[in-house]
Amino acid sequence: MDSFEEKDGEAVNPSTEPTIREVISRRMVLKGMAAGGAFGLFGCGSMGIDMVGSSGAAPGFTELPRSTDDTHHVPPGYDAQVLLRQGDPIKAGAPDYDPRTQTGAQQEQQFGTDPDFIAFMPLPKGSTNSDRGLLGVNHENHRAAICFPGNPKQLTREQCEVQIAAQGFSIVEIARGGSQWLVLQDSGYNRRISGNTAMRISGPAAGNARLRTHADPTGTRSLGTLNNCAGGTTPWGTILTAEENIQNYFSGDAGKGPEAAARKRYAISGKGRYRDWARYFDRFNLDKEPNEPNRFGWIVEIDPYDPASTPVKRTALGRAAHECATTAVSHDGRVAVYSGDDARMEFVYKFVTNGKAGSSPDLLDHGTLYVARFEANGKMRWLPLVHGQGPLTAANGFASQADVLIEMRRAGTLLGATPMDRPEDVEPNPLTGNIYVVMTFNERRTAAQVDAANPRANNKYGHIVEIIPPRAGGKPDHTATECDWGFFIVAGNPADPSHGARYANPPSANGWVAAPDNVAFDPKGRIWISTDGQDDAGGFNDSLYAAATSGPARGATRCFFTSPVGSEVCGPEFTPDGRTLFLAVQHPGDGSSFDQPSTRWPDFRPDLPPRGSVLAITKADGGEIGT
Numbered sequence: 192m193d194s195f196e197e198k199d200g201e202a203v204n205p206s207t208e209p210t211i212r213e214v215i216s217r218r219m220v221l222k223g224m225a226a227g228g229a230f231g232l233f234g235c236g237s238m239g240i241d242m243v244g245s246s247g248a249a250p251g252f253t254e255l256p257r258s259t260d261d262t263h264h265v266p267p268g269y270d271a272q273v274l275l276r277q278g279d280p281i282k283a284g285a286p287d288y289d290p291r292t293q294t295g296a297q298q299e300q301q302f303g304t305d306p307d308f309i310a311f312m313p314l315p316k317g318s319t320n321s322d323r324g325l326l327g328v329n330h331e332n333h334r335a336a337i338c339f340p341g342n343p344k345q346l347t348r349e350q351c352e353v354q355i356a357a358q359g360f361s362i363v364e365i366a367r368g369g370s371q372w373l374v375l376q377d378s379g380y381n382r383r384i385s386g387n388t389a390m391r392i393s394g395p396a397a398g399n400a401r402l403r404t405h406a407d408p409t410g411t412r413s414l415g416t417l418n419n420c421a422g423g424t425t426p427w428g429t430i431l432t433a434e435e436n437i438q439n440y441f442s443g444d445a446g447k448g449p450e451a452a453a454r455k456r457y458a459i460s461g462k463g464r465y466r467d468w469a470r471y472f473d474r475f476n477l478d479k480e481p482n483e484p485n486r487f488g489w490i491v492e493i494d495p496y497d498p499a500s501t502p503v504k505r506t507a508l509g510r511a512a513h514e515c516a517t518t519a520v521s522h523d524g525r526v527a528v529y530s531g532d533d534a535r536m537e538f539v540y541k542f543v544t545n546g547k548a549g550s551s552p553d554l555l556d557h558g559t560l561y562v563a564r565f566e567a568n569g570k571m572r573w574l575p576l577v578h579g580q581g582p583l584t585a586a587n588g589f590a591s592q593a594d595v596l597i598e599m600r601r602a603g604t605l606l607g608a609t610p611m612d613r614p615e616d617v618e619p620n621p622l623t624g625n626i627y628v629v630m631t632f633n634e635r636r637t638a639a640q641v642d643a644a645n646p647r648a649n650n651k652y653g654h655i656v657e658i659i660p661p662r663a664g665g666k667p668d669h670t671a672t673e674c675d676w677g678f679f680i681v682a683g684n685p686a687d688p689s690h691g692a693r694y695a696n697p698p699s700a701n702g703w704v705a706a707p708d709n710v711a712f713d714p715k716g717r718i719w720i721s722t723d724g725q726d727d728a729g730g731f732n733d734s735l736y737a738a739a740t741s742g743p744a745r746g747a748t749r750c751f752f753t754s755p756v757g758s759e760v761c762g763p764e765f766t767p768d769g770r771t772l773f774l775a776v777q778h779p780g781d782g783s784s785f786d787q788p789s790t791r792w793p794d795f796r797p798d799l800p801p802r803g804s805v806l807a808i809t810k811a812d813g814g815e816i817g818t
């Protein structure tokens with residue numbers, strides 16, 4: 192009997208309430224135990240820790256063909272409702288979207304651009320309600336060519352203000368009304384968090400001299416969050432949003448001054464995509480505010496249930512091109528936060544809290560940060576990133592833990608971490624506790640750089656590694672520093688030997704994956720994999736795939752959703768009952784322009800550009816997705 196069971200039925204209180212995922216996990220583990228199941232990890236053999244039954248059932252739906260067209264597709268019997276579009280008003284009295292008269296002030300009251308991560312947070316807080324909740328959505332980028340008429344080569348101040356307001360995060364209350372979801376536009380929970388929102392900087396790097404600016408001599412208060420890619424939720428009902436490609440925001444002479452070497456490792460060249468911002472706002476000018484980039488690249492914690500709360504940059508989790516920050520409660524109540532640093536040859540991280548879930552509002556300020564090293568023998572180690580230990584000393588330029596965190600990449604290299612093929616999502620399966628690490632691709636890896644965990648040179652298709660933590664008292668030990676690992680899939684077309692793809696069980700002809708990015712687990716513990724870059728890798732639009740994670744169909748991916756041309760698929764998120772799947776369609780029409788878009792999805796109106804949007808996918812018969 193799994194000891195998760197003993198917690199089931201506990202009274203919920205605000206400080207100790209279990210996450211929805213935990214609740215699901217406990218129930219489903221029991222279901223799975225009853226059903227039994229077999230588990231085999233290819234690449235390192237069977238690990239013998241199966242507790243899964245339902246995750247072995249192949250997802251049931253009529254598979255889609257590949258698509259290169261200008262709209263989305265779901266299987267027969269499914270409905271995809273466009274729930275929230277870039278520019279949709281989310282505040283009482285907010286103006287409708289008009290791309291020709293858009294301003295920053297208007298955009299601050301509207302749903303942002305480029306939706307990525309999605310969190311469904313049930314209402315009331317602590318419940319498992321699947322009919323009403325808060326949708327927390329990341330807004331990763333703003334694309335001038337698609338959003339502004341005339342494809343401007345140099346942006347005006349007003350256009351830069353729109354861009355700053357369009358990124359960050361949205362919180363929107365939604366409710367189910369019959370077969371449709373409704374956006375409650377006047378809800379007091381609705382909120383935009385943007386590049387302008389006041390943030391608190393917390394943890395070991397807070398106040399450090401390298402985080403101080405003219406506007407904030409304390410180094411503890413910053414303005415805004417940017418390039419919010421994926422994220423995660425915590426057991427105490429907050430959302431973690433990850434600041435990813437922060438190198439795109441700063442202009443000036445990056446090679447000048449004491450930060451020059453550190454900037455280089457973070458690809459801060461002074462010539463990023465948003466280079467015009469520095470013309471109008473000094474904080475993005477490296478020559479005037481050399482420390483501002485050190486105030487980005489963090490994990491930001493947001494309380495969606497308190498609209499007046501100040502988002503907190505949790506520096507204890509380190510600074511990187513963070514793809515995500517996903518949590519798992521360990522056997523002893525402590526919490527692990529997993530994250531990938533999405534850049535070629537960068538690393539995978541986890542943070543383990545000192546305290547137990549719910550024991551402190553600042554739990555994420557105190558704990559141990561680790562970086563991953565994968566060995567060829569099927570073991571992997573989490574190496575502590577702790578100042579004063581090993582090479583992380585003043586002799587190597589680390590005066591304190593703050594330096595270790597600000598330059599986490601260099602610290603990881605010194606410890607001998609394994610350089611990965613662009614680690615995107617790192618997501619624990621709530622049923623099993625196994626952690627799925629998604630490498631999207633790395634066409635720059637050379638034959639000499641191939642290693643056990645990154646087995647292909649010129650990796651065009653990506654792969655997914657599965658980490659198996661040891662068990663303690665029958666539960667996953669997410670605090671462990673030694674785990675087993677193997678491949679879940681080595682993506683690509685297994686029918687084409689030149690791809691070097693490997694699957695434990697063959698995908699369907701249209702079901703092979705390229706460029707995996709985000710993953711989610713349904714209530715049965717089956718994996719759903721979204722992609723970003725199949726147009727380059729395979730010549731077809733990005734998609735969403737599903738597969739069992741155990742049993743005879745383990746890893747046999749099948750295509751559930753295809754996305755409009757130019758877009759990537761992000762944020763897969765299920766309601767607790769598994770009956771709604773939220774998907775973010777990011778940057779439809781990318782590569783074209785406002786005036787000549789390759790699609791006008793989702794409105795198909797001649798006066799509107801393509802708009803990144805969140806879909807709510809349901810089954811016509813009201814059943815669970817994939818059954």
Ligand code: FEO
Pocket residue numbers: 331420421435514533615708
């Ligand atoms: Fe924003 Fe790593 O994808």
Ligand code: CA
Pocket residue numbers: 420421514615708709723
């Ligand atoms: Ca991503």
Ligand code: CA
Pocket residue numbers: 615631708723
């Ligand atoms: Ca990506």
